[in-house]
Each structure stands twice: as structure tokens, then as C-alpha cells.
Amino acid sequence: MPAFDLIIRNGRLATASDSYVADIGIRDGRIVAIGEALAGAEEVIDATGKLVLPGGIDSHVHISQPSGPGIVMADDFESATRAAAFGGNSTVMPYCLQQKGQSLRAALSDYHALALGNCHVDHSFHLIVSDPTESVLGQELPALFADGYTSFKVFMTYEGMALDDYEMLSVLEVAREAGALVQIHAENYDAIRFLTDRLERAGKTAPHFHGRSRPIPVEREATHRAISLAELIDVPIMIVHVSNREAMEEIRRAQARGLKVMGETCPQYLVLTEADMERTGMEGAKYVCSPPPRDLASQQACWEGLQQGVFSVFSSDHCPFRYEDEAGKLAPKGRSSFRWVPNGIPGIETRLPILFSEGVVKGRISLERFVALTATNHARIYGLPNKGSIAVGYDADIAIWDPELKRPIRQADLHHGVDYTPYEDLEITGWPVSLLVRGRLVVRDGMLSDTTKLGRHLQRTRPLV
Numbered sequence: 054m055p056a057f058d059l060i061i062r063n064g065r066l067a068t069a070s071d072s073y074v075a076d077i078g079i080r081d082g083r084i085v086a087i088g089e090a091l092a093g094a095e096e097v098i099d100a101t102g103k104l105v106l107p108g109g110i111d112s113h114v115h116i117s118q119p120s121g122p123g124i125v126m127a128d129d130f131e132s133a134t135r136a137a138a139f140g141g142n143s144t145v146m147p148y149c150l151q152q153k154g155q156s157l158r159a160a161l162s163d164y165h166a167l168a169l170g171n172c173h174v175d176h177s178f179h180l181i182v183s184d185p186t187e188s189v190l191g192q193e194l195p196a197l198f199a200d201g202y203t204s205f206k207v208f209m210t211y212e213g214m215a216l217d218d219y220e221m222l223s224v225l226e227v228a229r230e231a232g233a234l235v236q237i238h239a240e241n242y243d244a245i246r247f248l249t250d251r252l253e254r255a256g257k258t259a260p261h262f263h264g265r266s267r268p269i270p271v272e273r274e275a276t277h278r279a280i281s282l283a284e285l286i287d288v289p290i291m292i293v294h295v296s297n298r299e300a301m302e303e304i305r306r307a308q309a310r311g312l313k314v315m316g317e318t319c320p321q322y323l324v325l326t327e328a329d330m331e332r333t334g335m336e337g338a339k340y341v342c343s344p345p346p347r348d349l350a351s352q353q354a355c356w357e358g359l360q361q362g363v364f365s366v367f368s369s370d371h372c373p374f375r376y377e378d379e380a381g382k383l384a385p386k387g388r389s390s391f392r393w394v395p396n397g398i399p400g401i402e403t404r405l406p407i408l409f410s411e412g413v414v415k416g417r418i419s420l421e422r423f424v425a426l427t428a429t430n431h432a433r434i435y436g437l438p439n440k441g442s443i444a445v446g447y448d449a450d451i452a453i454w455d456p457e458l459k460r461p462i463r464q465a466d467l468h469h470g471v472d473y474t475p476y477e478d479l480e481i482t483g484w485p486v487s488l489l490v491r492g493r494l495v496v497r498d499g500m501l502s503d504t505t506k507l508g509r510h511l512q513r514t515r516p517l518v
């Protein structure tokens with residue numbers, strides 16, 4: 054019997070700390086050897102001239118999430134995880150949304166039923182707590198932490214989701230006791246409602262006024278408040294999808310004071326601006342997400358946050374709605390006001406190529422930092438053992454990249470359930486070409502090579518923050 058099921062030969066391996074040319078030996082879905090001239094395998098992949106990276110972990114994606122009356126997300130677990138695989142990701146972390154009045158257990162069993170048997174890559178749920186009742190705080194959350202759901206998200210905005218400060222403190226207190234990590238969507242709900250009302254009264258209802266309804270101070274204030282509330286409880290937090298300098302600087306100051314405040318940013322804040330929302334007619338709706346894309350100076354600030362370690366993770370915030378669809382961006386109510394345009398843009402397949410091309414190829418970040426920001430830090434921070442790096446004993450979650458392959462992003466080439474990409478025609482150098490999930494070659498040379506959908510749900514350990 055050969056020593057290995059598979060050898061990946063002669064590629065340049067990269068981890069969060071090093072890169073070097075070596076062979077990888079894989080057996081039973083795990084990396085069992087890294088060395089020179091490994092031999093004895095059923096199959097050998099020649100990776101000469103390629104990069105061999107840990108499969109990406111996207112710790113911020115929305116799949117099949119209820120999104121309001123008449124609105125339907127464009128991806129189910131099959132299409133979202135297929136797109137994730139083609140984008141070089143071996144694990145995704147979708148949200149399980151608790152609706153008002155619903156128990157978290159009930160919400161989870163709904164999502165598990167949707168995911169079961171439909172995932173091309175591994176997945177692990179974060180919980181969204183929208184209704185922190187006594188039983189949720191006292192019984193459900195502690196029991197779910199014990200079962201490996203060790204992170205959850207709270208919103209400071211959105212009708213039906215926003216928590217007030219008292220509720221935020223209550224949730225943070227439970228997280229502290231359990232050792233869980235809280236992700237926070239930081240925007241000031243009342244300020245957005247106020248500005249939205251004023252804009253609508255003035256007849257300013259086109260999609261791009263979405264940006265004017267939630268300018269930078271809205272995000273900065275909520276970021277500062279979230280940090281202050283976490284400081285009161287003495288608990289780590291992750292501020293998700295940071296879009297601009299002022300919010301980034303709030304996080305940096307908190308870190309300088311020794312607080313365990315982490316930050317995340319996303320592709321839309323590196324390559325889109327508010328000008329994209331100003332396209333004619335309803336076209337701008339394709340770029341409506343929250344926080345909104347800002348300006349070039351904000352893009353620069355987000356790069357600084359990535360370069361200087363203020364942000365520890367780079368995620369997609371994939372939140373897919375079709376454009377030519379009354380259940381998506383062209384919902385009839387959305388034509389009457391930006392207030393009703395579904396919030397969110399797709400990005401699960403393009404996250405890694407955008408950061409690689411704009412970051413590594415253009416010399417803004419090193420290859421090692423790319424690996425940390427897209428895989429290793431996600432595994433560590435969210436408690437995914439044996440994921441997010443290339444090391445003996447780790448799961449054989451591996452993306453093989455062609456660092457020279459030049460091709461623009463084109464909707465026609467993507468695999469998600471959405472009918473557009475906000476990054477159409479963006480020139481990219483460097484694409485993932487093959488992907489292994491626990492040793493299974495799911496994508497091979499740009500083709501889906503394994504349709505068994507054996508991606509599984511991952512129980513998590515205590516976050517390492």
C-alpha cells in the first residue's frame with residue numbers, strides 16, 4: 054500500500070510565517086508529511102511554479118438567510134459553497150439568524166437542515182442574537198457554547214435586529230462567562246433612521262442616497278460605543294466590516310490601550326467607492342451594502358489596517374441578492390426608496406483573488422500576511438482546530454494557486470447564484486486553480502471534480518483571542 058493517498062509535489066508552500074518549496078503528503082484527509090522528494094502515492098499533483106496555500110476560511114458569509122418580506126437570498130448552501138470552493142476556500146462560516154420570538158436551537162436546526170448534504174466545503178455557524186430573552190441569555194447561549202457554537206453576532210442597527218445598549222451589555226456579559234467571541238455590526242440605528250427620514254422627505258430616494266443615510270460618523274460612533282461597552286464587561290469583541298479611517302482608528306486606539314478589540318474589513322472597502330452607487334437608474338443598487346463603500350482615502354485606511362495588524366481578518370460579508378429580480382435588488386419597494394433596497398453584495402468567490410492581486414501582487418502585503426488574513430487568523434480566532442495552516446496533522450485543506458494567471462473578474466465565469474458581480478472587469482493577477490477539502494480534490498484545474506458535497510459542519514473550541 055502506498056504511503057500516501059496524494060502527494061502535492063514541488064509547489065511553493067506558504068503559511069502565516071514562512072514560504073518554501075516542498076512536497077506535501079496526504080493520507081486519510083490529513084497532511085502527514087512535508088518534505089523533499091516524497092514518494093509512494095496513489096496520485097501525484099505537480100505544483101511546480103504554483104503556490105500551495107491553506108484553503109481560505111471565510112468567517113463572514115450569509116447564506117439562505119431570511120431577509121424581509123418578498124426578498125430571497127440568491128444562494129443556497131450548494132451554490133454558495135460551490136462558489137466558495139472555486140474562490141479557494143475550504144471552510145465558510147455562515148450566520149444562523151434567530152428571528153424575533155424564535156429559540157436559537159430552532160433557528161440552528163433549520164439551518165442545519167438546509168446545509169446537510171449540500172456543502173462542497175466545510176462550514177461552521179455563528180449565531181445572530183436578535184432577541185436576547187432571559188432564556189436565551191440564561192440557558193440557550195451557555196448550552197450552545199458547550200456544543201461548539203462559540204461565537205455570535207449582534208447588530209446595533211436594522212429593524213428587528215438592533216439591540217439597545219442594555220441588551221448589548223447583557224449579551225457581552227454572557228459571552229464573558231462562556232468565553233465566547235462576540236462580533237458586532239457597528240452602526241447607529243437611530244441616526245440612520247433619522248437621516249433616512251430626512252432624505253426621503255427631500256425626495257432623495259435613489260440608491261446612492263443609501264450612503265448618505267449612514268455616513269462615517271454613524272459607524273465611528275457605534276464602533277466607539279461597542280468598544281466602550283466591551284470594556285465595561287472586559288470581554289473580547291470583533292468589529293466586523295470596518296469601512297473607513299475613523300472606525301479603524303477607534304479600534305487601533307483600543308488595541309493600544311490593551312483592550313481585546315479586533316477588526317475585520319472586506320473587499321468592498323478596498324476596491325469600491327460611493328461613486329459606484331451613483332450609477333444611473335437602479336444600477337447603483339448593485340453596490341448597496343452596509344456600511345457602504347466610502348472614498349479613496351477610506352480605501353487607503355483599510356489597507357493600513359490590514360498592513361499594520363489593526364485588522365486580523367479579511368472576510369467577504371457575502372450577502373447575495375440577484376439584481377434582475379423582484380425578490381432581489383429590483384424589489385418594487387426598493388424603487389420607491391433606497392431604504393427598501395436589500396442590503397448586501399456577493400463576494401464569496403472573489404475575496405481571495407482581490408486581496409491577492411491588489412495586496413500581494415501590488416506589494417501592499419506579504420504572501421505570509423495574506424495567509425494570516427484569509428485563513429490562519431480565522432481558524433485561531435474562531436476556534437477551528439487543525440484548520441487554516443499547512444502543518445503535519447492538520448486537515449488537508451489546500452488551495453493551489455497560479456500566481457501568474459491574469460484574468461479579469463467576469464460574472465460569466467463565477468459560480469454563485471447571483472446574476473452580477475460588483476467587481477465586473479476588475480483585472481486580477483493570481484487565481485486559485487485547484488482546491489482540496491480534507492484531502493478531497495473538489496476543484497481541479499478550474500473544474501468541479503467532486504460532486505459528493507461531503508463538506509461537514511465543524512464544532513468549534515474556545516476562541517483564541
Ligand SMILES: [Zn+2]
Pocket residue numbers: 113115370372
Ligand atoms: Zn454581514
